[in-house]
Amino acid sequence: MMIRHHTLAGLPDSRPTLPKARSHISLGQVADEALFTIAENLRRAAFAMIGVAVGVAAILAVAGLTASASAAVLLGFNTDQARRIDVSPSSESAQSTLILTDDQQHSLRNLPGVVAAGTIDQIGAVSISTLPFWIDPDGAQDTTLLGVSSDVVHAAGCELLTGRWLLGADGSHYSEVVLGDGLAELLGVTSAADGRIVYIASDPYAVTGVVHCKYSGINLTDSAMILYLAADGDRGPSAPEHLLISTESAWTNQVRSAVGLLLDPNQTGSVQVSGPPDYAAIREAVAGDINGLYLALGGVALLVATIGIVNTRLMAVIERVPEIGLRRALGATRTAIGVQFLLESAGIGLVGGLIGTAMGLATVVLVSLSQSWPPTIDLRLAGLAPLAGLLLGSIAGAYPAWRASRFEPVAALRAAG
Amino acid sequence: MAVKKTGQNQPHSWLELSAINRSFGARIHALRAVNLRLELGESYSIIGPSGSGKSTLLNIIGLLDRPSGGHYWLQGVDTTQVSDAQISRWRCQLFGFVFQDFHLLARRSVIENVMLGALYTGISRAQRWRRANDLIGVVGLKGRTNDPVGQLSGGERQRVAIARALINEPKLLLCDEPTGNLDSVAADGITQLILNCVSPQTAVIIVTHDQQLAARCRSSWVVRDGQVSPNLSIMTSSETAFTASGSPVTPGAR
Numbered sequence A: 001m002m003i004r005h006h007t008l009a010g011l012p013d014s015r016p017t018l019p020k021a022r023s024h025i026s027l028g029q030v031a032d033e034a035l036f037t038i039a040e041n042l043r044r045a046a047f048a049m050i051g052v053a054v055g056v057a058a059i060l061a062v063a064g065l066t067a068s069a070s071a072a073v074l075l076g077f078n079t080d081q082a083r084r085i086d087v088s089p090s091s092e093s094a095q096s097t098l099i100l101t102d103d104q105q106h107s108l109r110n111l112p113g114v115v116a117a118g119t120i121d122q123i124g125a126v127s128i129s130t131l132p133f134w135i136d137p138d139g140a141q142d143t144t145l146l147g148v149s150s151d152v153v154h155a156a157g158c159e160l161l162t163g164r165w166l167l168g169a170d171g172s173h174y175s176e177v178v179l180g181d182g183l184a185e186l187l188g189v190t191s192a193a194d195g196r197i198v199y200i201a202s203d204p205y206a207v208t209g210v211v212h213c214k215y216s217g218i219n220l221t222d223s224a225m226i227l228y229l230a231a232d233g234d235r236g237p238s239a240p241e242h243l244l245i246s247t248e249s250a251w252t253n254q255v256r257s258a259v260g261l262l263l264d265p266n267q268t269g270s271v272q273v274s275g276p277p278d279y280a281a282i283r284e285a286v287a288g289d290i291n292g293l294y295l296a297l298g299g300v301a302l303l304v305a306t307i308g309i310v311n312t313r314l315m316a317v318i319e320r321v322p323e324i325g326l327r328r329a330l331g332a333t334r335t336a337i338g339v340q341f342l343l344e345s346a347g348i349g350l351v352g353g354l355i356g357t358a359m360g361l362a363t364v365v366l367v368s369l370s371q372s373w374p375p376t377i378d379l380r381l382a383g384l385a386p387l388a389g390l391l392l393g394s395i396a397g398a399y400p401a402w403r404a405s406r407f408e409p410v411a412a413l414r415a416a417g
Numbered sequence B: 001m002a003v004k005k006t007g008q009n010q011p012h013s014w015l016e017l018s019a020i021n022r023s024f025g026a027r028i029h030a031l032r033a034v035n036l037r038l039e040l041g042e043s044y045s046i047i048g049p050s051g052s053g054k055s056t057l058l059n060i061i062g063l064l065d066r067p068s069g070g071h072y073w074l075q076g077v078d079t080t081q082v083s084d085a086q087i088s089r090w091r092c093q094l095f096g097f098v099f100q101d102f103h104l105l106a107r108r109s110v111i112e113n114v115m116l117g118a119l120y121t122g123i124s125r126a127q128r129w130r131r132a133n134d135l136i137g138v139v140g141l142k143g144r145t146n147d148p149v150g151q152l153s154g155g156e157r158q159r160v161a162i163a164r165a166l167i168n169e170p171k172l173l174l175c176d177e178p179t180g181n182l183d184s185v186a187a188d189g190i191t192q193l194i195l196n197c198v199s200p201q202t203a204v205i206i207v208t209h210d211q212q213l214a215a216r217c218r219s220s221w222v223v224r225d226g227q228v229s230p231n232l233s234i235m236t237s238s239e240t241a242f243t244a245s246g247s248p249v250t251p252g253a254r
């Protein structure tokens, strides 16, 4: 039965005492509530999410496209070229240097990493035709006659489109010629199987093959190539302009210095040894170019995303002032309110980051494919991108969350209006 | 640190305001030198003209607002010396609030709104759900448990708010014009529901403009110009009821 307390003279000592600060909402429960609230206000949250997503996607896309474009540039240098050493005499007087002694040839062939070595000598400009000059005086084409050693086919990265390469010293080599693919087309020679005859400076030669060569130091495409041995008498002493050495890729640099010593042991500077282009430098240059763009674009995207999320979060706070008042009335501390708003922003940032990562990856793949670049992306970067979104959301959400935590319960409740 | 009340011969009341002032800026004195005692197991009404300070008083009692001057003793502890975080926790551990305009989260269901009442006590979601479900039955909304509160009538919304206020088994239920937005039929039901909450461990305060409602509470105060005095006419009727029945009366049962 109930007793009128205020008439009691003395109250029992067993009255309940005030609860202590012990039990209160946990971080996990605040996180739950934050998640619930995001789901509830998904349409509003979507704006902030898109902001973050665009920022993250832009950064990922730029980074990914940079990588893809560099990869494409590197692919563009053909690997054949990357492994070739080109030796040429540094002056007219030094031309004979490239006429290798047997010893030198032997040493060269036995250098570790050397795949093939061959010389090219530009014999001179000649006219070439498929019919003798006296039958068809207008059918002649101008070309360059090259005297090559038999290994050039490998050293210059040549591919036989038809027929065979020049045979070695079997006695018939004087009258055999191989045409560059450009010249063959000009002459209408598409097949060498039937022993086509061409006339070079009115001498008949049998076409044994047509080649396409990757070496670009000399125009091989539009030239006619005949075997030219050092001992050849009737054309005068051979004076090769180029010694081409193809190497195994890991050995290129070692071979390069060894060849320098081999051909010019006294370091007189008589030969010029050029190796493949410096790929590290090229890569750096490409990356440097795009890095500036990358930073600028990424910075702008980040700034826009941050401003966007701060703005939408501040609007959300203002819209939810009565709710904040209610939560305070229901026992929320300032901290609980602040943390909830912060976690909401972080969650929005994380979701935005995930969406942005997907968007960014898709962009890299689609653009790369359309440019026929190999899609290249740093997986660590892709893994960090959603976390970057989370961080962005947290940073941008900090001030709005602080604002939310500052409302006094009564003032906030009144705002319901 | 909470400061214990000293130099007091009489044991303290459960809640006691002494010389409480509340001013807004230099000119608005919403409460002036308010002295007031409150015990558990009682029902109290506060009446007074608009702008007299009723809501301000209720907010201070409910620890939603803090006085500009004076002392507020809660079980002998001076709350004016206590941190904001502790005050916030006491709000959910000791008090339940019912507002004139309900203050529900419109997008949430009935049960989610009721559960929100216990969110900040830290009890588990399952426990909150169980308590909320029970209370929804108590306030007569059994069939509406999962409806969004936006679909409810005013009277039904206030029932949700009452269930929410009761979920932590408050010592004191504070109602600021709980029937102000309701028609007389709905108001009657709500009043009954609120007065039913009075128990030996629970007191109720209702701010109202309705003299009849005020008369249904055991004690009544009038606020005029920020000053509080006993509402004698209603006290009399209450005393009469008490003496006439000759035995203690549970206000909620009237």
Ligand SMILES: Nc1ncnc2c1ncn2[C@@H]1O[C@H](COP(=O)(O)OP(=O)(O)OP(=O)(O)O)[C@@H](O)[C@H]1O
Residues within 6 Å of the ligand: B024, B028, B029, B030, B048, B049, B050, B051, B052, B053, B054, B055, B056, B057
């Ligand atoms: N935050 C505030 N800032 C300034 N003045 C305020 C504030 N809150 C209340 N007041 C003033 O304090 C006085 C008392 O307000 P209160 O809301 O307590 O009145 P009330 O008795 O509840 O009125 P009503 O019956 O209309 O609800 C009023 O003059 C009001 O204008």
Ligand SMILES: [Mg+2]
Residues within 6 Å of the ligand: B054, B055, B056, B176
């Ligand atoms: Mg009021």
